[in-house]
Amino acid sequence: MPRHVHLKAPGAPRSLPVLRPAVMPGDDWEDDATVKGVHYEGTVIAGRSAEAVEAERCRFENTRFTGTELRRSVLSDSYFETCDFAQVRARDVSLIRCAVTSSRLTGSSWAPGTFRDVRFEACRSDLALFRHSKFNAVVFADCNMQGADFQSAELNSVRFVNCGLRGAQFSHAVMQNVRFENCDLGEVNGAKSFKGATVQGPGSMDLALLIAHETGVTIEA
DSSP states (O other), rough: OOOOOOOOOOOOOOOOOEEEOOTTTTTTOOOOOOSSSSEEOOOTTTTEESSSSSEEEEESSSSBBBTEEEEEEEEOOOOESSOOOTTEEEEEEEEEEEEEEEOOTTTOOSSEEEEEEEEESSOOOOTTOTOEEEEEEEESSOBBOOOOOOOOEEEEEEEEESBBBBTTBBBBBBEEEEEEEEEEEEEEETGGGGTTTTEEEEHHHHHHHHHHHHHHHOOOO
16 A cells, blocks of 8 residues: 655745735845845846845846856745846855746755755756755656756755656655655666655656665666
8 A cells, every 4th residue: 555645735925915026126135135025027146246135025037047146035925936046156045935937946956955945847857056055845747957066955845746756866865754756766866765655657667777886786677
């Protein structure tokens, strides 16, 4: 009988009924900036270096963060749609009750970071770095995560649904109430760290073969 896994679903962002349009440079991201209830559309926040930013109940559409360095910041109750986070360097940054859709995180670094009540959908997150990050009530759905790095990450109530995880790194990750559904798990590293996870779909055979290889088991047809 399959083991029942209780997964906490991510809470939805607590949005405001009316948002004011962003006005630059007043709503730009700089040290100690606080923005609340702001709608960024087609805005460029690329190449910034900022610390202690607080963005709350905002909506970001077609916003470009490329190459920005962000430290000790909190992004909460916000929506990110078709945004570009490529090559972002985020350290000690928390995403809380956020939804990230159709966005690009290629080569970005969130190590270490905190993700709580977050949904990533249809995102390109290949080669993204999540080492030592903490995930609680997070969903990755229909995401390209080839080569993503979750080494030593803590994952609790996390679902990966229809995600491409080929070559992803999970060495020394800790998984509790984690589920992989119809994911490509070919050539993942750290297969033994999947202890306690539930794998459903074609990726289950890929993972079984990798675990056998890592534990020295020889399988003959």
